[in-house]
């Protein structure tokens with residue numbers, strides 16, 4: 157017998173299973189049956205596509221055996237099985253790099269919630285919630301030797317040679333004394349029906365059945381019969397009308413390893429030139445790895461009911477990575493490889509049509525059920541926005557699904573609703589974007605001229621907004637215009653008045669410019685402000701700005717690159733500017749120029765490089781006023 161040490165993360169998970177999790181323990185059955193089903197899926201594919209497995213007998217079944225005397229519950233399958241190396245790699249380590257990070261992030265309450273187990277991908281270890289000792293006897297298809305893995309949790313496990321008549325795996329759980337409920341046939345029967353009714357393979361168990369008295373007999377009797385206890389029909393192959401909501405929800409739980417109800421599902425059968433079925437679910441809560449690069453894909457690909465992969469992120473675009481479900485098509489070759497999948501025309505067509513379908517269903521939801529849509533948007537709205545730059549073809553549809561804050565509205569509004577209010581002749585969608593609080597952004601001086609004219613503006617304050625919206629230039633025949641670039645109409649009279657005023661201030665502008673020197677690219681008058689004295693504008697002709705934009709496109713979001721010099725705009729109608737421009741005190745003008753520039757920077761959410769200088773200048777100005 158060879159002793160092995162668990163990888164540290166496995167020990168931590170086992171500790172969690174044993175000491176913290178106590179709600180909803182029954183899901184260990186779902187996890188083990190799901191592993192068996194995966195093992196059968198894998199063998200099925202190999203037998204159909206790999207010469208080396210041609211001789212292997214594929215007789216798919218899962219057997220559950222209860223032994224009340226020994227207090228054991230066993231789950232067996234005739235799947236691919238594991239050899240010694242597989243046992244070490246699969247049941248002694250955790251391959252997924254995200255798992256440790258999740259573990260560290262879990263709060264105390266979350267640690268007690270076994271709903272999260274599936275998300276860790278630690279399904280097998282759930283057996284230790286109910287068992288103090290677990291044995292796994294397995295033989296890999298096509299190999300002669302069998303092995304027994306056994307562990308009582310803690311930090312180590314054993315592997316020794318064993319015997320098994322044919323390929324497959326048996327998990328034997330020695331149940332803890334207070335887990336006797338899992339030795340009751342009816343309990344296991346109902347758990348299987350709840351979570352595993354629609355896995356595509358039959359599950360058998362001994363059940364006691366009443367046999368009526370035969371002729372000549374007085375009394376009937378109970379008999380033990382080995383029976384199939386699940387329906388074993390792949391749910392997505394059944395007609396929509398024959399599936400109840402409960403069945404849809406239970407199937408979701410079994411494929412997504414999530415015990416919360418899904419928010420919505422979309423079941424679609426395409427017939428015609430291309431035949432395929434899709435069943436997609438939107439979870440009600442974001443999976444924990446949603447924002448990790450190594451997130452797990454939630455879509456399983458089947459070809460004519462034969463499982464192909466659940467590890468292909470290209471099946472659906474990344475901005476829809478929250479979807480869970482199944483794609484099944486009869487029009488793909490069974491021995492499809494990852495490379496073929498990615499360049500396969502049939503797959504591309506299925507993907508395109510599926511994306512359109514999902515976006516369409518989401519649009520319907522937005523229209524018909526605001527409450528549900530809001531729940532969806534809260535969890536996945538920001539992920540959806542990623543599609544604005546990654547899925548050019550569907551940009552319009554994605555925009556229509558967004559719910560955004562605007563200058564004039566108190567609550568986020570649907571983008572299409574916002575567009576209805578946009579000037580139908582000018583067709584310009586104005587937006588402002590910066591990562592800061594919504595209130596602060598709404599107070600930006602750049603919005604003052606829009607406030608004065610009552611024009612609504614999209615106020616986009618999420619980090620993702622600052623990345624994607626500058627790349628969105630159009631929506632149908634509307635143009636996206638950053639507020640700083642917007643040219644709002646002014647009358648001939650206004651124009652003349654502005655020109656005159658600007659001319660009269662030329663000298664003062666020059667003084668400010670001299671005072672500020674290298675700190676600005678220039679100073680100019682603006683009539684766009686109503687309340688503020690000054691504001692900053694980026695100089696798009698500035699080389700530094702162009703460089704920063706280029707860096708952004710190459711993925712370095714501005715990084716260490718020096719910020720381009722701003723233009724300081726002054727409001728000639730502001731009391732302060734009026735008084736200052738009349739002053740002959742050059743020291744005062746010098747101090748005020750710097751304070752005004754710092755003030756404008758603070759409005760932009762920037763921090764000041766020279767706080768002490770700012771305070772000293774401010775104090776000098778105040779002292780003069782006293």
Ligand SMILES: Nc1ncnc2c1ncn2[C@@H]1O[C@H](COP(=O)(O)OP(=O)(O)OP(=O)(O)O)[C@@H](O)[C@H]1O
Nearest residue numbers: 191192195235237238246274277278279280281325
């Ligand atoms: N019955 C089985 N037959 C063959 N291999 C199995 C079986 N049960 C588990 N395994 C192997 O052990 C690995 C670890 O199983 P575990 O349930 O911990 O995670 P997982 O199944 O990979 O993830 P998830 O539970 O999220 O689906 C599996 O990926 C599989 O390779």
